[in-house]
Amino acid sequence: MRIAFVLNGQKRAVDAPPLTRLLDLLRGPLGLTGTKEGCGEGECGSCTVLVDGVPVNACLVVAGQCDGRTVLTVEGLGTEDGLSDLQEAFVKEGGTQCGICTPGFLMAAHALLTANPQPGEGEIRESIAGNVCRCTGYQRIVESIRHAVKERTSRESG
Amino acid sequence: MGLVGRSVPRADGPAKVTGTARYVDDFTRPGVLLGATLRSPVARGRLRGIRRDPAFDWAGVTVVTAEDVPVNVVALIEEDQPVLASDEVRHAYEPVALVAAEDPVRLARALRALTPEIEPLPPVLTVADALARKAQIHGPDNVFATYRISKGDAAQAIAQSPVRLTGRYRTPHQEQLYIEPQGMLAFWDANGAHLVGSLQCPFYVHKGVKRAFSLDDARVDVTQAVTGGAFGGKEEYPTLLALHALLLAKKSGCPVKMIYGRQEDIEATTKRHPCEVTIESGCDREGNLSAVSIRVLMDGGAYVTLTPVVLSRAALHAAGAYRWEHVAIEAVAVATNTPPNGAFRGFGAPQTIWAIERHMDRIARELSFDPLELREKNLLRVGDTTPTGQFLKESVGVQRCVEEAKKASGWDRKRAALGPAAPARPVSALIRRTAPGASAPRKVRGIGASVFLHGAGFTGSGERRLQGRVAIDMLRDFPGKKPLFRIRTASTDIGQGTETVFRQIAAEALWVSMDRVEFAVPSSSVVPDSGPTVASRTVMIVGSIVERAARELFGRIEHERQKRGGSFDDAALRLLAGKGPIVAEKMYETPEDLAWDDETYRGDAYPVFAWGCDVAEVEVDLDTFETTVLGFWAAVDAGKAIHPLQCKGQIEGGTLQAIGWALNEKLVVQDGRILNARMATYIVPTSLDAPRFTTVLVEDPYSKGPGGGAKGIGELPMDGGAPAIAAAIEHATGIVRDDLPLLPEDLFAARRTPA
Numbered sequence: 001m002r003i004a005f006v007l008n009g010q011k012r013a014v015d016a017p018p019l020t021r022l023l024d025l026l027r028g029p030l031g032l033t034g035t036k037e038g039c040g041e042g043e044c045g046s047c048t049v050l051v052d053g054v055p056v057n058a059c060l061v062v063a064g065q066c067d068g069r070t071v072l073t074v075e076g077l078g079t080e081d082g083l084s085d086l087q088e089a090f091v092k093e094g095g096t097q098c099g100i101c102t103p104g105f106l107m108a109a110h111a112l113l114t115a116n117p118q119p120g121e122g123e124i125r126e127s128i129a130g131n132v133c134r135c136t137g138y139q140r141i142v143e144s145i146r147h148a149v150k151e152r153t154s155r156e157s158g
Numbered sequence: 159m160g161l162v163g164r165s166v167p168r169a170d171g172p173a174k175v176t177g178t179a180r181y182v183d184d185f186t187r188p189g190v191l192l193g194a195t196l197r198s199p200v201a202r203g204r205l206r207g208i209r210r211d212p213a214f215d216w217a218g219v220t221v222v223t224a225e226d227v228p229v230n231v232v233a234l235i236e237e238d239q240p241v242l243a244s245d246e247v248r249h250a251y252e253p254v255a256l257v258a259a260e261d262p263v264r265l266a267r268a269l270r271a272l273t274p275e276i277e278p279l280p281p282v283l284t285v286a287d288a289l290a291r292k293a294q295i296h297g298p299d300n301v302f303a304t305y306r307i308s309k310g311d312a313a314q315a316i317a318q319s320p321v322r323l324t325g326r327y328r329t330p331h332q333e334q335l336y337i338e339p340q341g342m343l344a345f346w347d348a349n350g351a352h353l354v355g356s357l358q359c360p361f362y363v364h365k366g367v368k369r370a371f372s373l374d375d376a377r378v379d380v381t382q383a384v385t386g387g388a389f390g391g392k393e394e395y396p397t398l399l400a401l402h403a404l405l406l407a408k409k410s411g412c413p414v415k416m417i418y419g420r421q422e423d424i425e426a427t428t429k430r431h432p433c434e435v436t437i438e439s440g441c442d443r444e445g446n447l448s449a450v451s452i453r454v455l456m457d458g459g460a461y462v463t464l465t466p467v468v469l470s471r472a473a474l475h476a477a478g479a480y481r482w483e484h485v486a487i488e489a490v491a492v493a494t495n496t497p498p499n500g501a502f503r504g505f506g507a508p509q510t511i512w513a514i515e516r517h518m519d520r521i522a523r524e525l526s527f528d529p530l531e532l533r534e535k536n537l538l539r540v541g542d543t544t545p546t547g548q549f550l551k552e553s554v555g556v557q558r559c560v561e562e563a564k565k566a567s568g569w570d571r572k573r574a575a576l577g578p579a580a581p582a583r584p585v586s587a588l589i590r591r592t593a594p595g596a597s598a599p600r601k602v603r604g605i606g607a608s609v610f611l612h613g614a615g616f617t618g619s620g621e622r623r624l625q626g627r628v629a630i631d632m633l634r635d636f637p638g639k640k641p642l643f644r645i646r647t648a649s650t651d652i653g654q655g656t657e658t659v660f661r662q663i664a665a666e667a668l669w670v671s672m673d674r675v676e677f678a679v680p681s682s683s684v685v686p687d688s689g690p691t692v693a694s695r696t697v698m699i700v701g702s703i704v705e706r707a708a709r710e711l712f713g714r715i716e717h718e719r720q721k722r723g724g725s726f727d728d729a730a731l732r733l734l735a736g737k738g739p740i741v742a743e744k745m746y747e748t749p750e751d752l753a754w755d756d757e758t759y760r761g762d763a764y765p766v767f768a769w770g771c772d773v774a775e776v777e778v779d780l781d782t783f784e785t786t787v788l789g790f791w792a793a794v795d796a797g798k799a800i801h802p803l804q805c806k807g808q809i810e811g812g813t814l815q816a817i818g819w820a821l822n823e824k825l826v827v828q829d830g831r832i833l834n835a836r837m838a839t840y841i842v843p844t845s846l847d848a849p850r851f852t853t854v855l856v857e858d859p860y861s862k863g864p865g866g867g868a869k870g871i872g873e874l875p876m877d878g879g880a881p882a883i884a885a886a887i888e889h890a891t892g893i894v895r896d897d898l899p900l901l902p903e904d905l906f907a908a909r910r911t912p913a
Contacts, residue, residue, distance in 0.1 A: 034178070035177070039420040078175075079176055091167050093803070097387075098385060132837070132842060136807055137810030137813060140803070141845070
């Protein structure tokens with residue numbers, strides 16, 4: 001099946017069996033290995049990407065469903081030389097340790113801040129409840145997201 | 159420079175937040191095949207052969223069995239575990255054959271076309287059956303190891319004590335559940351065997367490969383990929399996976415990648431040892447502890463792996479953070495036909511700390527003492543000796559930890575406000591009080607605490623034997639204006655932040671900025687053997703070698719500068735212009751005053767201990783028996799926090815693993831098989847289960863620690879979480895649990911059991 005979609009801001013078209021997992025399409029033919037597989041059954045959230053702005057588990061979404069849609073992965077957030085504010089906050093505030101879950105958390109947090117620029121701690125915890133981290137105890141992840149919110153607020157008011 | 163003690167941005171952070179960090183599954187090679195493992199469905203049996211379905215098209219499929227293994231042993235402490243079972247199968251999921259194919263679909267079909275032919279034998283599934291020698295499965299008595307620690311005369315002192323109490327405390331399996339499953343990429347070339355994998359200890363894998371394939375040092379190259387969590391689970395297990403991938407690569411002539419699925423990972427890899435601890439203690443009515451007798455029984459699983467060392471650490475922590483004049487500890491680990499247990503953060507100590515802390519609460523209950531007051535009365539201090547006779551010379555910050563945790567949590571105020579301790583509030587009364595229509599709350603609150611210690615570094619003479627080494631190179635950067643430095647160490651960054659902290663330590667000692675210090679990818683061909691990345695030893699032991707190597711280089715450069723003038727960089731560049739590479743390689747120097755006797759288990763068990771006090775506040779729903787952790791306060795004596803933020807990250811993450819062990823995680827094992835080997839069924843805490851942590855860093859420096867006194871704290875936080883939660887639940891409900899876990903069904907079942 002010919003699947004055409006907007007991936008990280010660019011129009012892309014690939015030929016793939018329609019039931020290919022989006023995760024395999026991204027990591028394989030599209031070469032975007034930033035999206036990680038932790039469980040393959042939608043429990044860990046490491047493969048979280050945004051489809052039309054909504055966080056989904058790329059291990060549970062099939063490629064055919066992405067035709068005509070917009071897909072955002074961690075590679076679309078920023079680069080090592082040009083980190084997004086959220087990425088920078090994770091580096092500075094201890095939001096990443098082993099890092100395998102980090103892309104998924106970043107995508108969930110990005111979706112939250114797009115929909116709700118001023119989330120409280122409860123809303124932050126709720127938004128990342130579908131992502132499992134075994135390293136941090138979540139506190140530094142929550143702090144990282146709060147830090148990004150604070151920076152945005154002070155930028156806008158300053 | 160002021161780098162030490164500063165929470166600088168994480169060195170490997172940018173790669174991890176942009177998805178460019180390369181984990182093992184992100185590597186590939188031309189012509190790579192995928193590998194999979196055929197496993198035993200039964201706990202014990204005789205392997206008669208591997209049947210291959212003649213109807214299946216085997217073209218392009220590689221199958222490996224025990225006959226293909228040159229030397230069929232996994233070289234760890236003992237060589238009792240085969241790479242592939244050849245004769246007897248000793249646990250469910252034991253590897254019996256390997257298969258490789260070019261794509262996942264062919265691979266899955268080929269795996270299904272293989273059937274192990276096993277004649278079942280009666281398995282030994284419990285510690286009791288192992289001790290009763292229901293079947294002989296290891297040595298003459300099914301015992302892997304026994305340790306005894308003795309100080310004074312515990313039996314007599316207990317007999318003479320006014321207050322004698324006995325308790326039995328059990329802890330179950332725990333799965334590491336690193337989010338990245340185990341994985342390995344293997345290939346062979348003219349230089350020998352090559353591996354890239356998710357692992358903690360490159361030289362453990364190196365040793366195992368050399369042994370199984372009879373290769374020289376130089377013909378084995380093991381490189382760590384960025385590793386997605388480990389917690390001990392990637393300490394010894396990757397050696398087995400590396401051997402499997404190499405066997406398939408050798409037979410197929412192609413590179414082979416093996417990545418475990420989650421279910422396979424949970425079923426087949428090592429877990430925390432289940433443990434039963436019996437404690438008998440003697441004290442007076444004023445709460446002065448006198449004597450303790452402790453028996454530790456551990457289930458090692460089917461093969462030795464690291465069990466003796468885990469058992470040893472369990473025994474050495476069993477008396478807790480307290481002064482006892484008389485101590486008798488006996489620790490025994492046995493073999494069962496269950497998947498081998500192995501390293502998991504804490505390494506035996508969480509099991510025995512759980513027991514002693516629950517026992518301290520039992521004593522406090524008996525004497526009607528505030529639990530922390532009883533503990534404070536008996537805390538080890540500088541000048542005291544431990545059960546092994548270790549004289550505590552310095553860095554015993556435990557009293558301050560208790561004070562800080564009490565202050566931060568509002569312990570005294572909350573204990574007073576919440577009312578009397580458990581025995582006065584039996585749960586039946588609470589339930590009656592909160593019957594439908596009644597105005598009383600259907601949720602009750604409580605607050606509990608734990609105090610604990612964790613020895614940093616290898617036990618006893620371990621560090622002396624290891625002789626860990628680190629090298630620092632001075633290199634010319636492009637375009638050659640300034641010298642660069644590169645740390646070469648086998649200590650891996652598995653998320654805990656080794657790279658960042660080592661660069662801080664080296665940069666501080668060299669008086670250069672951190673961006674001028676690189677961290678070499680740990681590859682056995684490039685880095686010296688610094689010893690394994692385990693035992694809370696990375697910062698304290700290996701970090702101190704990094705510091706000494708950096709200081710030596712600084713001294714050489716400074717000497718050149720004083721001799722011939724110019725700036726530090728000028729002097730460094732002059733040295734680089736000379737002959738040969740500029741390298742400082744240092745080996746760990748065990749402090750001379752440390753002595754240990756492996757025979758008698760007397761002496762300095764660890765160079766130093768880290769200390770902690772946890773306070774948990776919980777709310778228990780009396781309808782559902784669900785526990786919510788409202789707040790968690792941890793005060794930890796880290797000696798010196800080189801990177802305070804990462805240090806807190808270790809404490810919070812380790813504590814949540816301990817809370818998960820108490821409140822969420824429950825491995826269900828039946829007939830030696832795991833019934834809930836999925837993330838949907840083995841539940842670990844999420845952001846909504848996790849409490850808000852308040853972490854206080856207490857710094858009572860260790861004179862031999864790097865950066866002005868750092869101690870190892872990686873495992874310590876795993877020790878205190880569970881008993882603090884149990885104590886808080888007890889305070890809230892009156893339910894006394896001596897066994898983990900504390901899931902709603904466990905509390906419900908225990909609600910009628912009197913204390």
